[in-house]
Ligand SMILES: [Fe+2]
């Protein structure tokens with residue numbers, strides 16, 4: 306057994322103990338357009354964890370909040386218009402669809418990678434396009450937004466990269482998972498453009514394990530949650546997933562175990578993330594993670610580590626520049642459940658309908674590429 310698999314097995318033993326899954330009744334319908342990723346509704350918890358003594362009281366106290374929707378767009382990867390406009394049409398379409406929501410979304414979260422090369426003109430173009438969404442907007446950064454000027458322009462446009470607010474009985478938290486990369490540029494004497502170029506590679510052989518939350522932000526997270534009732538819903542936005550999916554592509558944060566330690570006491574946590582550009586679903590302890598579509602392009606599933614709970618998305622039509630891309634509506638209903646609806650452009654069916662539709666179901670072992678094997682973790 307490889308070292309990585311050994312670690313994974315140990316982690317699973319610690320984190321996935323019997324009885325601590327968020328909701329064993331979760332069903333993901335392969336055919337449905339709506340990917341129902343239900344948060345811990347208090348009633349469900351009562352059935353699952355009968356030992357929870359105060360649950361019904363909590364349920365009565367907090368279930369009266371009105372249902373509401375919010376929208377997610379991310380990974381637009383815009384170039385300046387003078388270079389090309391190939392991704393502009395797609396985010397424009399997402400923006401129009403968000404703006405057409407009725408009733409309107411309470412807010413829009415933009416989940417990072419607004420830019421492709423981190424140039425001020427790319428970030429400004431994103432702001433310009435997103436102006437069409439009139440509702441409140443909140444932003445977290447992606448690595449493509451950050452590594453040309455180490456977040457200077459992003460900060461000027463959007464402010465602090467991590468934040469929190471409460472909305473209709475839910476504590477929302479935006480995390481910055483991109484800014485704490487180990488310094489791979491100083492010793493190599495890289496220019497800002499070269500630093501950004503390496504960051505833009507999916508295989509991060511030079512940029513390394515850049516995705517992380519960092520001790521200071523973990524402390525902030527802990528403090529932020531200290532006054533929050535442990536049974537009430539928490540929704541954490543992050544660019545990278547808050548679990549280990551596939552480190553060579555930074556489909557993780559390197560300190561995800563620490564994140565889990567901070568979140569562990571809270572029984573109703575959902576992490577909504579970008580970066581992977583594909584349909585994803587996972588559970589770690591009591592935290593659910595839902596991966597969002599990009600508007601720019603879909604990444605393939607990684608050669609290993611795809612969570613067992615993920616029902617893969619359909620194979621994309623390479624002749625259709627909109628296929629496999631889109632945005633999401635998330636609904637928090639009156640019993641604190643969250644339902645995620647993927648809006649894949651032009652598709653009524655988002656999830657794979659049969660095992661043969663995805664290479665993940667093939668019996669052969671997919672081999673990691675040479676570049677992936679060089680990964681030090
Ligand atoms: Fe991205």
Ligand SMILES: [Fe+2]
Nearest residue numbers: 418447448580
């Ligand atoms: Fe990214």
